[in-house]
Amino acid sequence: MREECFLLRNGRTMMMVMKIAPSKSTLIRFNLILFALSFLLYTAFSLSPSSSVYFRSAASFVGCSFRHCTPKVTRGVKMQELIVENQINKIGSQIASNQTKLEAPSFMEEILTRGLGKTKIGMVNMEEADLTQWKRYGETNHIHFDRVSKLFTWHDLFPEWIDEEEDHEVPTCPEIPMPDLERLEKFDLIVVKLPCKYPEEGWRREVLRLQVNLVAANLVAKKGKTDWTWKSKVLFWSKCQPMIEIFRCDDMEKREGNWWLYRPEVVRLQQKVSLPIGSCNLALPLWAPQGIDKVYDLTKIKAETRRPKREAYATVLHSSESYVCGAITLAQSLLKTNTKRDLILLHDDSISITKLRALAAAGWKLRGILRIRNPLAEKDSYNEYNYSKFRLWQSLTDYDKVVFIDADIIVLLNLDLLFHFPQMSATGNDVWIFNSGVMVIEPSNCTFSTIMSLRNDIVSYNGGDQGYLNEIFVWWHRLPRRVNFLKNFWSNTTNERNIKNSLFAAEPPQLYAVHYLGWKPWLCYRDYDCNFDVEQHVYANDAAHARWWKVHDAMDEDLQRFCRLTKKRRTELNWERRRSRRRGSTDFHWRINVTDPRRRRSYLIG
16 A cells, blocks of 8 residues: 655644555445435436426326336226326326316217206216216216125126025025115216126126126116106216116117117116025025015015016927927916916917917917027027027017916916016026026017127027027026926936925925926827936936826817827837837836827827
C-alpha cells in the first residue's frame, strides 16, 4: 500500500496527515451500493400513484403482477393489449373508459312506464361502470348476491339417484345464494347481465348461469311490478338466450344485438321458483298424507286439476306400425283412470287407415304430422326419424299443457296431478338427465323453432330424442319414479327383484305407470316375458308382463285383434326360445308350454 505525507501548516501548527488510498475492488463495491440506492429511489418515484387520468382508469383494463402487466378479460371478450405512453390525454382515457360501460338498447325509452315517481330499475350482475349511465332512466338499485362457489357442480343439483321415499335419508338440495328480497321495493324494470360460456363444452350446465337466471326469476316473481295482464318487464344482456326452461321464448318481445326484452307471466315464474332448484329433490311427493307431503298441499292440487282446462295426454307414432297395439292399450289404460283430459295421437302416413280407425276407437283423437329426420342419424337406422316427437310442441298449441306418454307404457293410476307442474317435469334416468317417456310440456311454436334450429349443433348422447331434449331443457323438475316406473333390473339382485315384483303385482296398484323396456309385451307370447329368452335379463319380469296383459284382456276383442303377431315375429320368438334352451338358461322359461292363441294366428290386421 502506498503512503503519502502532506504537511499542513496552520499558523504555528504543522500536522502530518497520512491518507490511505483505497483498493480497486473497494471502489467497485462502493459504486455498486450508490447505484442500487439511486435505482431504488428512481423506482419509488416512478411507480408512485399519479394524478393523471391514466392511473385513474387503466386499472379497469390491465392486471399487473410483479413481473408484467396483461389485459384483463371484460364481458367475456379478450381486450387488445394496451400500449400506454408516458402522457395520455384526457380524451383518450375517456374513450377507453367507455368501453366498459353497458350501452342501453335503443328501445329503452319506449319500454319505461312513466308514473308519478321515479322509474325504479333493479340491476343484476352489473359492474359499477355499467350503472352510471343507467341513472338517467330512473333510480337504479344494484342487487347484491353472493356468487355460487366454483366448486359447485351440476351433478350437485342433478344427482343420478335420490332416496325418493326416504327409506334411509331425506333428500336435500344444496343452497344457491339469492339476494335478500325482503329489503327491496318493487321494480318497474329488472336489467340482468347473464353469463355465457358458449361455445365451451358443457356451457349450458354452468351453475353460475343457472344462478343468475334464478336470481332474475325470483326478482320478477316477487319484486316486479305487473301490468293489467300480470306480466312484468325484464331486460337481459347476453350473447346467449336466457334459459328457455325459466323464461319462455314466447315471452320475448324485442331483441337488439345482445339485448333481450321479456315480459313473462309472474304467476308462471312464481311456481317455478317455488320448486326445488334441481332434481336433488322431488317436485311432487305422491304419497299418502302420512308420507312425504310437507311441501305441497295435495288437496289443493287435486281440486285445481279436477277442473279440465286446455290440457291433454299425447303420444306419437311414426315410421312403422309396430307400436299401434301399445298405443291402443295406453289409451284404454288412461280411460280407466277416469281422466277427463283429451287423448291426442300424432301420426305420420306410415299408419294404415284400418289401424287409425282402431286407434280412434280406443280413445285417441288423431292428428297427422310430417316426421322429422335426425340429421346425424344413419339412413334406415332405428333413430332416423325419432325427432318426430318434437312435433308435440308445434301440433298441440291449442293446449296450454300436455303430458306426453310413450306408447310402450300403461297407466294404472290417475296422472292428472301432473298437469299442475311446468315444463320440463319428468322422472330421472341416468346421471343428470331425465327420461322422456313421461314428461310435462307446454306446446309453443316458438319453442318448436328453438328446438329445430339446433338440430345440426346438438349431439344426442343416445342418438335419440331423449338425449337431444336433455340438451335443450337442462333445468328440469323431478317427478317420482312411480310416475314412470321403468321395467329394468340393473343391479339384478334378489332384493331388487322382490321389491319390484311386489310393486308390479300390487292390488290396488301402487305404481302410476309402468314403462316397458326391451321387448314389448305384445311382441312376446302372453305366457311369459320373452326378455328371458335373450342372454341378458335386464328387462325380464313376469309380474310386469302379466300386468300389461291384464290391461289388454280388459279391452274389447275388436281392439285386441290389433295386437296379433306377425309370422316373422312368431318365427323370431321360436328361434329365441331354442337358443335359450341351448344356452341352458337356468330360469327355464324355455320349458314353459306356450298356450297363447296368437301362436297360430300369426298375422296382423290392416
